[in-house]
Amino acid sequence: MNARGSTGTENALELRGVSKRFGALAALSDIELTVRPGERRAVLGSNGAGKTTLFNCITGDFPPSEGSIRFFGEDITAFPAQERIRRGLRRTYQISLLFSGLTVIDNVYLACLGVSRGRFSFLRARRDDALVASAEELTRMVNLWDARDTMVSDLSYGQQRQLEIAMALSGAPRFILFDEPAAGLSPTERRELITILNGLPDHMGYIIIEHDMDVALRVSEYVSMMHNGRIFKEGKPAEIEDDPEVQALYLGGDAA
Amino acid sequence: MPEITRAAAPQDSRLWVERIPPAYWIIGVILLIIPSFASDFVMFQIFGWTFILGMIATSLMFLGGYGGMVSLAQMTFAGVAGYMVAIFGDSAITNISMGWPWYITIPLALLIAVIFATCIGWLAVRTEGIYTIMITLAIAAAFFYFTRQNYDIFNGFQGFNSVLPPRLFGVNWRGPEAFYYLTLFWAAATYFAVLYISRAPFGLALQGVRDNPRRMAALGFNVTAHRVAAYAFSAIPAGLGGILLTWQSAQISPGTVGIQPAIDILIIAVVGGMRHPAGAFIGAFLYVILKTFAVDVLIALGLSGDRFQLLIGLGFLLVVFFSEDGLLGLWHKLRASRARDPLTGERRS
Numbered sequence: 195m196n197a198r199g200s201t202g203t204e205n206a207l208e209l210r211g212v213s214k215r216f217g218a219l220a221a222l223s224d225i226e227l228t229v230r231p232g233e234r235r236a237v238l239g240s241n242g243a244g245k246t247t248l249f250n251c252i253t254g255d256f257p258p259s260e261g262s263i264r265f266f267g268e269d270i271t272a273f274p275a276q277e278r279i280r281r282g283l284r285r286t287y288q289i290s291l292l293f294s295g296l297t298v299i300d301n302v303y304l305a306c307l308g309v310s311r312g313r314f315s316f317l318r319a320r321r322d323d324a325l326v327a328s329a330e331e332l333t334r335m336v337n338l339w340d341a342r343d344t345m346v347s348d349l350s351y352g353q354q355r356q357l358e359i360a361m362a363l364s365g366a367p368r369f370i371l372f373d374e375p376a377a378g379l380s381p382t383e384r385r386e387l388i389t390i391l392n393g394l395p396d397h398m399g400y401i402i403i404e405h406d407m408d409v410a411l412r413v414s415e416y417v418s419m420m421h422n423g424r425i426f427k428e429g430k431p432a433e434i435e436d437d438p439e440v441q442a443l444y445l446g447g448d449a450a
Numbered sequence: 451m452p453e454i455t456r457a458a459a460p461q462d463s464r465l466w467v468e469r470i471p472p473a474y475w476i477i478g479v480i481l482l483i484i485p486s487f488a489s490d491f492v493m494f495q496i497f498g499w500t501f502i503l504g505m506i507a508t509s510l511m512f513l514g515g516y517g518g519m520v521s522l523a524q525m526t527f528a529g530v531a532g533y534m535v536a537i538f539g540d541s542a543i544t545n546i547s548m549g550w551p552w553y554i555t556i557p558l559a560l561l562i563a564v565i566f567a568t569c570i571g572w573l574a575v576r577t578e579g580i581y582t583i584m585i586t587l588a589i590a591a592a593f594f595y596f597t598r599q600n601y602d603i604f605n606g607f608q609g610f611n612s613v614l615p616p617r618l619f620g621v622n623w624r625g626p627e628a629f630y631y632l633t634l635f636w637a638a639a640t641y642f643a644v645l646y647i648s649r650a651p652f653g654l655a656l657q658g659v660r661d662n663p664r665r666m667a668a669l670g671f672n673v674t675a676h677r678v679a680a681y682a683f684s685a686i687p688a689g690l691g692g693i694l695l696t697w698q699s700a701q702i703s704p705g706t707v708g709i710q711p712a713i714d715i716l717i718i719a720v721v722g723g724m725r726h727p728a729g730a731f732i733g734a735f736l737y738v739i740l741k742t743f744a745v746d747v748l749i750a751l752g753l754s755g756d757r758f759q760l761l762i763g764l765g766f767l768l769v770v771f772f773s774e775d776g777l778l779g780l781w782h783k784l785r786a787s788r789a790r791d792p793l794t795g796e797r798r799s
Binding site: 275319 | 661
């Protein structure tokens with residue numbers, strides 16, 4: 195099995211029998227998930243279905259209790275978070291985990307720095323530094339250029355969500371996990387988000403957790419439905435939309 | 451597109467000398483001309499000591515303010531460097547001191563202090579908050595008792611005396627004026643180095659680790675390695691301070707690295723303010739003034755001179771009571787309130 199760069203035949207992400215228990219609570223049970231490189235996948239499900247736990251296991255925020263996770267063919271189950279990130283995995287957080295004491299541009303710069311050499315550099319970056327340039331480009335891409343010198347603690351909620359996305363796009367991501375990027379956004383901001391997601395390069399696959407079916411189905415090619423820590427249905431957006439079981443769950447029928 | 455926005459970015463066209471704030475000019479000039487009117491005692495004892503304690507407190511401010519790690523082992527790092535200069539260099543204890551030249555002993559002393567701090571950091575970063583304080587306090591205590599009981603290397607209770615700076619360029623560096631400029635130089639170097647690094651990748655990432663370690667790992671940073679590296683770096687200003695302290699008193703003994711000095715460094719850093727290296731030097735100046743003159747003040751008031759610690763304690767209490775960020779915090783509060791209109795509370799331009 196090759197260690198790093200993919201040959202194109204491996205899956206971007208392969209979860210086999212992944213479970214996560216917190217004491218007696220099974221947050222995830224026996225998850226099987228395969229995502230091809232460049233695929234855009236939505237994960238839907240009610241609150242407490244285990245969606246964010248799934249992300250936390252994939253990025254290594256905490257390890258799964260059982261099962262294995264492969265990222266472009268490489269077994270990353272036992273890797274610390276930073277090693278997974280350096281291999282091209284990125285994520286955004288549902289509750290903003292930003293550096294509130296730093297400015298917008300410094301936050302993006304840190305994100306770019308984390309996946310580059312020179313993390314321990316004692317020398318300041320020059321104005322024409324490549325990292326500074328890419329941080330500036332990302333800031334512009336998510337429409338935060340005018341707020342670049344604002345402290346993150348002074349940003350609006352919607353701006354913080356945009357900053358999350360800029361930070362997830364830093365470096366050369368191969369696969370991104372978006373945790374409810376549209377939560378709390380205004381209708382205009384939602385449209386901008388959809389434009390950004392659909393404008394990502396084709397090779398950049400992602401999984402998106404989203405409550406808003408409208409957003410989720412417009413930015414994904416394939417949907418996995420979760421309930422009580424299990425994936426119970428997968429299919430194309432249109433199939434999922436028409437599925438009676440899904441409708442029952444989302445319309446609050448016999449759910450739970 | 452990039453060309454336009456890059457031009458729109460705030461470009462400071464002034465020369466670098468013009469960009470230095472006026473306060474720096476004033477303080478810089480005052481500090482440089484102090485020897486022309488100050489007494490030997492003021493230069494050597496007040497300012498020399500202030501600069502030295504300020505450097506050691508800056509090493510704590512770096513760890514605490516930027517890294518969120520409060521360490522009580524900074525005086526120990528300083529002591530390690532001071533002891534190494536005495537052991538490898540010259541002292542009156544000729545059966546232990548090796549008498550190596552300064553250009554070997556000083557870098558070697560700093561290197562050993564850095565290695566020591568790296569090991570301590572490696573232990574301490576696994577803990578958080580109060581437990582970091584406890585583990586570093588335990589290390590400070592262990593080092594104190596070790597030096598007091600070990601006679602083969604550390605010469606036990608007596609320590610080393612007659613540890614003098616080298617007569618470089620034919621200057622007696624323990625002369626009041628020379629020592630003043632020597633400590634001023636290294637204090638300024640420490641101050642500007644820490645300020646510079648706070649905006650360099652390492653320093654920015656360290657502040658990220660302080661604010662949100664989990665997120666830093668999710669950005670690809672090795673949080674543990676970054677914290678350990680911060681400890682290692684902090685040993686450089688602390689070690690330099692320790693060497694200068696040893697030269698100032700011409701001796702080093704277990705008393706230099708005891709629990710009380712370790713706590714004094716914490717008090718200096720907290721009273722001064724942990725957000726900016728200036729706080730460490732302000733705190734050190736206040737501490738030295740109190741420590742030197744509190745006895746006289748108490749006797750003048752008809753009280754016992756033994757109670758000078760009481761004044762220091764009261765001063766400490768007052769500062770932390772009114773500001774969560776020491777004297778610097780008080781200053782920032784004052785500036786912020788003066789920048790606001792007292793009626794509307796709006797910011798004045």
